[in-house]
Amino acid sequence: MRNGSPRALLPVDAYRSDEWFAAEQGRLFADRWSLVASEDELAGPGDYVTAIAGAAPLVVIRGSDGDLRAFHNICRHRGAVLLSGSGALGRGGTVDCFYHQWRYMMDGSLVVVPQRKEQFPQLDLTEWGLLPAAIATWEGMVFAHPDPASEPLAASLQGITEHLGSYRPGRLHQVVRTQIEARCNWKLFVENHIDVYHLWYLHADSLGDYDHRHFKHRFVGPNWVSYEALKPNRDLEHAALIKGTTPIRHLELADQIGLRAQLIFPNTMIATSSEFWATYVARPVAPDRTVIDLRIRAEPEADCDALEGALRSFIVEDIRACEAIQQAVGSPVFGVGPMAAEHERPIATFHEHILAAVGNQ
Ligand code: FES
Numbered sequence: 001m002r003n004g005s006p007r008a009l010l011p012v013d014a015y016r017s018d019e020w021f022a023a024e025q026g027r028l029f030a031d032r033w034s035l036v037a038s039e040d041e042l043a044g045p046g047d048y049v050t051a052i053a054g055a056a057p058l059v060v061i062r063g064s065d066g067d068l069r070a071f072h073n074i075c076r077h078r079g080a081v082l083l084s085g086s087g088a089l090g091r092g093g094t095v096d097c098f099y100h101q102w103r104y105m106m107d108g109s110l111v112v113v114p115q116r117k118e119q120f121p122q123l124d125l126t127e128w129g130l131l132p133a134a135i136a137t138w139e140g141m142v143f144a145h146p147d148p149a150s151e152p153l154a155a156s157l158q159g160i161t162e163h164l165g166s167y168r169p170g171r172l173h174q175v176v177r178t179q180i181e182a183r184c185n186w187k188l189f190v191e192n193h194i195d196v197y198h199l200w201y202l203h204a205d206s207l208g209d210y211d212h213r214h215f216k217h218r219f220v221g222p223n224w225v226s227y228e229a230l231k232p233n234r235d236l237e238h239a240a241l242i243k244g245t246t247p248i249r250h251l252e253l254a255d256q257i258g259l260r261a262q263l264i265f266p267n268t269m270i271a272t273s274s275e276f277w278a279t280y281v282a283r284p285v286a287p288d289r290t291v292i293d294l295r296i297r298a299e300p301e302a303d304c305d306a307l308e309g310a311l312r313s314f315i316v317e318d319i320r321a322c323e324a325i326q327q328a329v330g331s332p333v334f335g336v337g338p339m340a341a342e343h344e345r346p347i348a349t350f351h352e353h354i355l356a357a358v359g360n361q
């Protein structure tokens with residue numbers, strides 16, 4: 001500790017080395033629930049979404065019985081990835097591997113192996129269904145975990161569920177789903193999300209009506225929650241962060257005049273206003289590349305273009321700062337200096353949790 005300031009704990013290599021990247025994939029993301037979809041995206045039987053949890057490709061399918069199931073998105077024959085993106089299974093409602101046409105049903109069971117009698121005389125179909133993963137839903141959002149015996153999702157949401165305020169995201173509809181590329185390490189984007197210090201400066205215009213001096217925030221385990229209200233002399237009109245769109249009807253006053261920002265450790269972020277509930281997952285692609293997977297929930301008649309435009313412009317403001325740091329991390333003189341005593345303390349705490357999960361490389 002210098003001058004009472006918290007210190008960044010992660011080494012520079014955490015933002016640039018392949019070894020760190022691999023360690024995070026293996027130790028941090030492989031054993032974690034991932035937000036993979038909104039239930040809106042899986043409305044009918046045969047609808048599916050794919051996702052990557054660490055290095056594990058997963059797929060979630062709504063079955064003909066209406067149930068959601070998660071599987072490893074890997075053919076049991078030679079291991080090819082089966083489905084990509086999202087959509088609806090073809091007319092037969094089966095998952096057909098393009099390579100040698102092994103066929104699986106929506107419940108994961110293997111039903112067709114071409115030339116089975118001659119080429120696989122001993123093969124027991126019941127042993128070679130898709131490998132299951134774990135699935136859970138919360139407030140209209142769908143989460144998957146590579147390990148079917150993982151701890152319940154609720155344990156990963158500690159603090160988040162208690163700090164929802166009056167938000168009931170499950171009552172809203174997903175009105176936007178888009179992705180934004182960032183040329184930076186995923187942790188820089190998360191650190192920016194929990195950095196209170198930058199609100200005055202980087203977002204001077206976009207968040208100028210909010211009272212950052214009374215920004216309330218805290219960690220609950222590795223998760224982080226926050227709330228801030230409008231400045232005292234601002235009226236409700238200033239709370240319209242996005243002009244012309246429909247506000248969320250079920251909010252109480254504190255949430256009509258406030259913003260919430262939260263982190264589900266390690267890389268799922270939530271941001272809310274009186275008009276939207278947004279989640280963005282910072283999905284690592286390479287040490288210096290991240291995809292921000294943005295989903296916005298709102299009233300069904302909300303102006304999706306206005307919402308997407310506004311959220312994009314906030315995120316692009318933040319990405320600009322993260323990319324500016326990323327450009328410097330290769331320099332021999334790069335280093336993180338003293339950090340703000342309270343307003344940047346969450347970054348040091350986030351580092352502690354990363355180190356506890358990944359270990360020092
Ligand atoms: S790898 Fe899928 S059928 Fe061969």
Ligand SMILES: [Fe+2]
Nearest residue numbers: 192193203318
């Ligand atoms: Fe920001």
